[in-house]
Amino acid sequence: xxxxxxxxxxxxxxxxxxxxxxxxxxxxxxxxxxxxxxxxxxxxxxxxxxxxxxxxxxxxxxxxxxxxxxxxxxxxxxxxxxxxxxxxxxxxxxxxxxxxxxxxxxxxxxxxxxxxxxxxxxxxxxxxxxxxxxxxxxxxxxxxxxxxxxxxxxxxxxxxxxxxxxxxxxxxxxxxxxxxxxxxxxxxxxxxxxxxxxxxxxxxxxxxxxxxxxxxxxxxxxxxxxxxxxxxxxxxxxxxxxxxxxxxxxxxxxxxxxxxxxxxxxxxxxxxxxxxxxxxxxxxxxxxxxxxxxxxxxxxxxxxxxxxxxxxxxxxxxxxxxxxxxxxxxxxxxxxxxxxxxxxxxxxxxxxxxxxxxxxxxxxxxxxxxxxxxxxxxxxxxxxxxxxxx
Amino acid sequence: xxxxxxxxxxxxxxxxxxxxxxxxxxxxxxxxxxxxxxxxxxxxxxxxxxxxxxxxxxxxxxxxxxxxxxxxxxxxxxxxxxxxxxxxxxxxxxxxxxxxxxxxxxxxxxxxxxxxxxxxxxxxxxxxxxxxxxxx
Numbered sequence: 001x002x003x004x005x006x007x008x009x010x011x012x013x014x015x016x017x018x019x020x021x022x023x024x025x026x027x028x029x030x031x032x033x034x035x036x037x038x039x040x041x042x043x044x045x046x047x048x049x050x051x052x053x054x055x056x057x058x059x060x061x062x063x064x065x066x067x068x069x070x071x072x073x074x075x076x077x078x079x080x081x082x083x084x085x086x087x088x089x090x091x092x093x094x095x096x097x098x099x100x101x102x103x104x105x106x107x108x109x110x111x112x113x114x115x116x117x118x119x120x121x122x123x124x125x126x127x128x129x130x131x132x133x134x135x136x137x138x139x140x141x142x143x144x145x146x147x148x149x150x151x152x153x154x155x156x157x158x159x160x161x162x163x164x165x166x167x168x169x170x171x172x173x174x175x176x177x178x179x180x181x182x183x184x185x186x187x188x189x190x191x192x193x194x195x196x197x198x199x200x201x202x203x204x205x206x207x208x209x210x211x212x213x214x215x216x217x218x219x220x221x222x223x224x225x226x227x228x229x230x231x232x233x234x235x236x237x238x239x240x241x242x243x244x245x246x247x248x249x250x251x252x253x254x255x256x257x258x259x260x261x262x263x264x265x266x267x268x269x270x271x272x273x274x275x276x277x278x279x280x281x282x283x284x285x286x287x288x289x290x291x292x293x294x295x296x297x298x299x300x301x302x303x304x305x306x307x308x309x310x311x312x313x314x315x316x317x318x319x320x321x322x323x324x325x326x327x328x329x330x331x332x333x334x335x336x337x338x339x340x341x342x343x344x345x346x347x348x349x350x351x352x353x354x355x356x357x358x359x360x361x362x363x364x365x366x367x368x369x370x371x372x373x374x375x376x377x378x379x380x381x382x383x384x385x386x387x388x389x390x
Numbered sequence: 391x392x393x394x395x396x397x398x399x400x401x402x403x404x405x406x407x408x409x410x411x412x413x414x415x416x417x418x419x420x421x422x423x424x425x426x427x428x429x430x431x432x433x434x435x436x437x438x439x440x441x442x443x444x445x446x447x448x449x450x451x452x453x454x455x456x457x458x459x460x461x462x463x464x465x466x467x468x469x470x471x472x473x474x475x476x477x478x479x480x481x482x483x484x485x486x487x488x489x490x491x492x493x494x495x496x497x498x499x500x501x502x503x504x505x506x507x508x509x510x511x512x513x514x515x516x517x518x519x520x521x522x523x524x525x526x
Binding site: 121123133134135137138139140141142143144145146149153154156157202203204205206207210256258259263 | 400404431457459461463464469477487495500
């Protein structure tokens with residue numbers, strides 16, 4: 001792959017706020033705290049930061065965060081679109097800036113009062129942020145107002161096509177909760193979830209129950225990206241970016257890609273997989289752990305196939321065999337993920353991946369973790385990232 | 391179904407015509423006048439030949455159920471729950487998303503034949519819905 005970003009940059013700092021259901025502070029406060037903690041973690045002075053990237057959905061302007069944290073001259077500032085689809089897109093933007101020489105140190109973040117403020121799961125209503133009003137209107141008019149309502153259509157088709165039982169979804173939910181139970185930062189800390197609990201949770205949009213849906217969280221999470229060389233001189237073990245890409249394909253919509261040929265798979269995620277494997281020279285067998293985007297349990301099931309960990313229709317067996325749980329072939333979201341740690345729009349999943357590479361993550365697997373795969377929001381324009389250890 | 395709170399589509403040059411047809415009980419499918427490719431949802435340009443010229447055909451309204459969901463929670467004012475939503479494979483080959491009425495959620499099956507009908511809200515807003523049909 002020409003113009004490869006392989007090994008050019010690394011995640012050198014990780015910072016977060018407390019994750020809660022009511023922060024009591026502004027989103028700008030959360031963003032600033034997360035960024036400041038990230039720079040402290042890396043051992044980098046705020047004045048050294050020269051690039052900033054966040055989500056179009058983030059309410060805090062770069063310059064406001066810069067004022068709070070004491071960041072000075074900036075060469076690049078950008079916001080990435082498509083909700084959680086932005087997640088690793090932030091990393092790509094930062095890596096491009098570093099590889100091209102535009103920036104030396106880029107901080108990326110997402111901070112939101114996702115429970116006490118604007119709740120994604122409570123519907124788009126008239127307050128939709130996207131400019132694509134017409135797109136959403138085809139669904140809103142019938143009452144499809146939530147991500148769950150849009151995601152359910154493809155998820156149900158997939159489950160019908162490959163005879164995936166509801167137990168597979170229950171297994172994803174309870175497995176990730178099992179990780180969260182021992183993560184003090186997680187919503188699910190010391191709150192186990194049984195299969196029975198799962199089936200007692202309220203139906204949202206068939207086949208998705210409340211426990212198939214991610215948390216709604218107040219909190220912020222930030223990452224520092226710098227050159228791989230510079231990262232080695234900072235405080236932490238660098239999580240080197242082996243490959244990163246954004247990914248959108250023909251017929252792409254935002255969770256409503258109902259009109260293309262195959263509606264029982266995730267073509268944009270397959271495209272992301274192809275790109276990151278080609279860029280890194282790695283394959284599914286080289287991936288030791290994953291932080292797959294998990295706004296909904298079904299997204300984990302489908303992505304296991306998109307990224308080639310098993311064949312089409314085989315994810316239900318892969319999961320039943322325990323491969324995504326503790327001690328499994330591919331421990332997935334060992335912090336609890338968006339389902340059971342916090343919903344910081346995927347940035348907290350990237351943070352966990354960087355910590356897995358450092359070797360000091362919560363629930364660090366009892367094996368060598370050389371490569372971790374991370375993905376962005378599912379069913380939207382998305383992306384993938386592979387982090388590695390030098 | 392009731393109307394208070396139903397979120398109406400913004401009527402723009404790209405979609406307003408479709409709703410005007412629906413108001414006349416026509417299920418329209420946009421068609422490129424240059425290469426005759428059908429497309430739904432409507433957009434201003436044909437992605438096969440780049441033509442900006444288009445008209446539409448009236449769909450037969452017959453199709454089959456490609457996928458579905460049943461909305462139960464959260465519940466918004468202006469809609470009555472549960473709401474079954476169908477992804478319909480129209481016999482013209484295009485797919486469309488619409489409410490499925492006239493059937494209990496437990497009786498819905500993949501592939502079942504469907505037929506369009508038009509439902510008018512008390513305020514006069516008309517929208518296409520689908521209901522079970524005899525075999526096509």
